[in-house]
Amino acid sequence: MLDLSDAVYGKAATPEPVTCGVCHHPSNSHPLQDGARVCTRTLGELPSCADCAAPLRGLRRPDVAPPPATDLMDASDDWTWQQLRDYVVRAVAERHGPGPKADEIKQTAIFKSFSARWGRLAGPIARFAFEQQDGYWRSAPVTVTRFCKGSDPYFAQLIADRLAAGLQRSA
Structure with missing residues (x-):
């Protein structure tokens, strides 16, 4: 008998939908240290839920050095x-x-x-x-x-x- 399941063809099982831990909006999410799941969409510098704008703790963006500001002194x-x-x-x-x-x-x-x-x-x-x-x-x-x-x-x-x-x- 042939096995035609997704795993045989290298396809991962579809994860069940998850929601933001604050507003419960369905979205892709990321587990925090306390195990809560929150939206990974971001607004501004710190991650926050795009629907309720609640700041999310535990997620950090990688530190990126800002480009030099050589243009500020000239017209x-x-x-x-x-x-x-x-x-x-x-x-x-x-x-x-x-x-x-x-x-x-x-x-x-x-x-x-x-x-x-x-x-x-x-x-x-x-x-x-x-x-x-x-x-x-x-x-x-x-x-x-x-x-x-x-x-x-x-x-x-x-x-x-x-x-x-x-x-x-x-x-």
């Missing part, structure tokens, strides 16, 4: 590609939380290229994306890859046009 239209990179990486981490460790070579290429393509507008474009749009563009989070050349017609060009229109109206 955004005078930023080098390194200052642009530092601003974007810091703004992404502040608004969307820390992400996986970035590939330094890829980031260097993205920001050198973006700075070369957009010149003095590179900094204002980045600032507009994070300060005016709060890190979201067309309902999607702005990340490092949004500054790639392939995103220019859908991201940087539209922001540059808005910035130019704003400057024309104020003149």
